[in-house]
Amino acid sequence: MRAAVLRTVMACFTLVWFLNPANAIDIKEVVSPGGIRAWLVENHNIPLIAMNFSFEGGTTSDPVGKEGAVNFITGMMDEGAADLDSAAFQARRDELAVRIMFDAGGDQFEGAIQTLSKNRGEAFALLRKAMTAPHFEKEAMERVRQQFLLGAKDDEQDPEKIASRAWMKIALGDQLYARQGAGSPQSIANITPEDLRALHRLIFSRKGLKVAVVGDIDAPTLGLALDEVFGDLPDTAPPTPVKDVIVAKGPLVKVVDRDIPQSIIVFGHDGILRDDPDFIPAFVMSNILGGGGFASRLTTEVREKRGLTYGIGFGLVPLDHAGLYIGSVSTRNEKASETLAIVVDTLKKMADEGPSQAELDDMKTYLTGSYALRFDSNGKIAGQLLGIQQQNLGIDYVNNRNSKVEALTLDDVRAQAKRLVHADRLITIVVGRPEGIKSTGSGG
Amino acid sequence: MRCLKILVLQIALLCLAVAPASAMNIEVTNFKLANGMEVVVIPDHRAPVVTHMVWYRVGSADEVSGKSGLAHFLEHLMFKGTTKNPFGVFDRLIDINGGEGNAFTTRDYTAYFQRIASDRLGLMMELEADRMQNLVLTDENVLPELDVVREERRERTENDPSALLAEQIDAAMYTAHPYGKPVIGWMSEVAKLTREDALAFYKAHYTPANAILIVAGDAQPEQVRALAEKYYGVLKNTFTPMPRLRTPEPAPIAARRVIMTDPRASTPIFQRSYLGPTYSTTENRDAYALDLLADILGSGTQSRLYKSLVIDQKIAAQAAAWYAGDALDNGSFGVYAAPNPGVELDKVEAAVDAILADILKNGVTQKELDRVRDKSIAEQVYTLDDQATLARIAGAGVATGLDARAVFSRDVEMLKVSLDDIREAAAKVIRINRSVTGILSPERSPQN
Structure with missing residues (x-):
């Protein structure tokens, strides 16, 4: 591959961003007989259905000392439910060729099911069992625990994970978001079946439920399916959201010594939430500075001109209750100091001068033109529609977003550069044996 | 337009010839x-x-x-x-x-x-x-x-x-x-x-x-x-491409072991690859059989490796098998396992060997074959949801000498695979002299 894009910290979060498709997408709101709401895009061209859904409450709901418990549930949802033991459940799933996936985010617990439309009835019946009556049986749990332990031990050695953990620890201290959603080998060892049952009761509630469905299914059929899958879940209040988070301010550099040929650098500071009134101009500015693709200022300066890295990115990470602005880059140890200096200079220049009119114009046509790439498969559309619901952007968002981007002026975007980019506030973690970089500041 | 009509006719003839039609029912047009x-x-x-x-x-x-x-x-x-x-x-x-x-x-x-x-x-x-x-x-x-x-x-x-x-x-x-x-x-x-x-x-x-x-x-x-x-049509060729003749790999005669210690490896890993054929190098059903065998042996929680090592014996956290048959000249058939804490790699390797030996001796069952084949065919339909994947499948096939339509109708040939096909393919490929065993482990600290 020619390019790496943003990874590391940013890979943990999905940023919803898209603009109106040239041919408007017809999104219907479906309300089931039992009162469950879902967004539906019907498409009968191929015999598949994709459904994405989420509950409020993610890994921030982990009890202290049991980090990784919510994530553990994702591994137990196919290990037996209702009348089916683990083997029978998995056999049935494979027989139907249905795909059922779960993912624990910081603020949300997400699920997705994809099925051939001919197996629709059996697929939703199977999902219902997993949702309402998972076994969390002891022997299966020990098996799955070993798998999560394997991953957690890997994470402890992975330089990118080491860097992002260290960054979150310094930026967020003891606040809930700073914990690792996947847990540590120690915390994973502490998790019991009772912990999983309690968290399942807490999170799997109709109150926090959001659903998006795309494909070969009509509204009345979907209504019945919604009641079948989710109708018997309790209507209790979702977990209390975490408090809005205060992000520590740099400047601060911390070196984590590892004997590797390449230094991994994670840098960043506070950002903004998704409901910030200026999120759109901020997002456009941040794309010009450090977005994916080959034209960002950071990519131009660090990669294209100087060959210092395979990939660099710097982007806004709007969690529900914390706004972060994080970047990452990796370079050979002897060039770490030079690379970091160029990053700092590039940020300063953006804060001082903002983007040019030409940069803004190009970014607008890129963002407005690439809208449709996010809507070319059932699975992708379902993911986008769920994200819009989670961020309360409204059902007309897909079809009115373009005009908001089009309307941005150079002053709008320059104001965000001045407001949000702060080279003097960076918290910087370097994992490796960087030449010419020493730990500084209180966190060193 | 004339060429197009001929093409449509060719597609129709092809479909007649290979009935039953593929589960994917995809319209592929190709021309030069x-x-x-x-x-x-x-x-x-x-x-x-x-x-x-x-x-x-x-x-x-x-x-x-x-x-x-x-x-x-x-x-x-x-x-x-x-x-x-x-x-x-x-x-x-x-x-x-x-x-x-x-x-x-x-x-x-x-x-x-x-x-x-x-x-x-x-x-x-x-x-x-x-x-x-x-x-x-x-x-x-x-x-x-x-x-x-x-x-x-x-x-x-x-x-x-x-x-x-x-x-x-x-x-x-x-x-x-x-x-x-x-x-x-x-x-x-x-x-x-x-x-x-x-x-x-x-x-x-x-x-x-x-x-x-x-x-x-x-x-x-x-x-x-x-x-x-x-x-593209206006471009003139600057040379005539020659057949791609790479130095053939001599028939393997020695089992090899690659043992690597690295302090950055968090846990030990066992894996082994066997030199095998590919869809491009075989005229028979060996590649199809190996794909299905890899599923039976090591894809998912119902597979033999997972059931035996992870569920029954509880000596491994993960166990899997794969077949990479999409290259031009050589493929590989592989097995993998990550032992549970405190379990020696030797024990895991012996357990994998026992399962392979059993398959070589007794073959697989019709029930296993039907299970993985049905799933594999049903799952092909999912690729219809992603045009980028469809493009990649077609490109990888044509670039390795296969027919663009054939790569989307593998289920047709897959349906013909018999227990004997699997037994024969396994006997050809799963031989220790054709293999490289790879061991990765963290460096032992002075204390142990």
Whole structure:
């Protein structure tokens, strides 16, 4: 591959961003007989259905000392439910060729099911069992625990994970978001079946439920399916959201010594939430500075001109209750100091001068033109529609977003550069044996 | 239009000949331009988006000795500009038209792609056709890119012990065939690549007759043909591609073991690869049989390896098997296991060996075969939901000498696989003399 894009910290979060498709997408709101709401895009061209859904409450709901418990549930949802033991459940799933996936985010617990439309009835019946009556049986749990332990031990050695953990620890201290959603080998060892049952009761509630469905299914059929899958879940209040988070301010550099040929650098500071009134101009500015693709200022300066890295990115990470602005880059140890200096200079220049009119114009046509790439498969559309619901952007968002981007002026975007980019506030973690970089500041 | 009608007729005849029809029921159109460039069109009109790809039949296995990494380095350099579109213009034109693009290199092919609004397909062809013949390289843009590639190697290989082990296994597997060297190249050789090397490689391998155009998504075959003739059809061949004859790998005669300790490895890993055939090298059903055998042995929680090692014996946290049969010259059949804490790797290896021995002696059951085959065929339908995947499947097939339609109807041949087919394929491939066993473990600390 020619390019790496943003990874590391940013890979943990999905940023919803898209603009109106040239041919408007017809999104219907479906309300089931039992009162469950879902967004539906019907498409009968191929015999598949994709459904994405989420509950409020993610890994921030982990009890202290049991980090990784919510994530553990994702591994137990196919290990037996209702009348089916683990083997029978998995056999049935494979027989139907249905795909059922779960993912624990910081603020949300997400699920997705994809099925051939001919197996629709059996697929939703199977999902219902997993949702309402998972076994969390002891022997299966020990098996799955070993798998999560394997991953957690890997994470402890992975330089990118080491860097992002260290960054979150310094930026967020003891606040809930700073914990690792996947847990540590120690915390994973502490998790019991009772912990999983309690968290399942807490999170799997109709109150926090959001659903998006795309494909070969009509509204009345979907209504019945919604009641079948989710109708018997309790209507209790979702977990209390975490408090809005205060992000520590740099400047601060911390070196984590590892004997590797390449230094991994994670840098960043506070950002903004998704409901910030200026999120759109901020997002456009941040794309010009450090977005994916080959034209960002950071990519131009660090990669294209100087060959210092395979990939660099710097982007806004709007969690529900914390706004972060994080970047990452990796370079050979002897060039770490030079690379970091160029990053700092590039940020300063953006804060001082903002983007040019030409940069803004190009970014607008890129963002407005690439809208449709996010809507070319059932699975992708379902993911986008769920994200819009989670961020309360409204059902007309897909079809009115373009005009908001089009309307941005150079002053709008320059104001965000001045407001949000702060080279003097960076918290910087370097994992490796960087030449010419020493730990500084209180966190060193 | 005349050609198109003939084509439709051919498709109809083909369908008659191979009935029953494939589960995917996909309309693939393929034809050749006068200059020999192959074209494959796969329609999906659900969104106004196309995936445009140009594949060259050249990969790292086509490099001369001592120049490892050259095919991949050239892939990077293809973005450095032409006389007409100097550096930056290509990327900018894709960006401002709302497209996304990238490229990748394997042992057998190099591919470039864009995903973009379907009304911009012509522009993509214009840009891609331009850089097929008019690349301009200067030391000014070549040298920093060589540093980028070295960073890529550090990031993706040298910072990752399991990637290093995979590289060592390949190096041990092939004594003569070029699949033994990594696509990204050995660092010592990459460091010495030059602008002249890249230009010579470009001139020796990039020409319409050595290229394949794949368009998937919102485009009609006749429209793709018209655009392809306009932009690619006018290019003249600068050489005639020769058959791709790589040094054959001699029949393997010795079991090999690669033992690597690395303090960055968090837990021990056992894996083994057996040299095998591919879909391109076999006329019989061996490749299909090996795909199904890999599923029976090690795909998912109902597989033999998982059931035995993870569920019943509780000696491993993970266990899996795979078959990689999509290369031009050689494939591999592999097994993998990660032991539970406190379990010696030897014990896990012995347990894997016992399961393999049982399959060689007793074969698999009809029930197992039916289970994995039904699932595999049903799952093919999911690929219909992603035009980029469809384009990749077609490209990888054609670039390794397969028929574009055949790669989308493997279920038809898969249905013919018998228990005897699996037994025969297993007996040919699962032989210790054909294997490399790889062990990765953290360095032992002085205390233990």
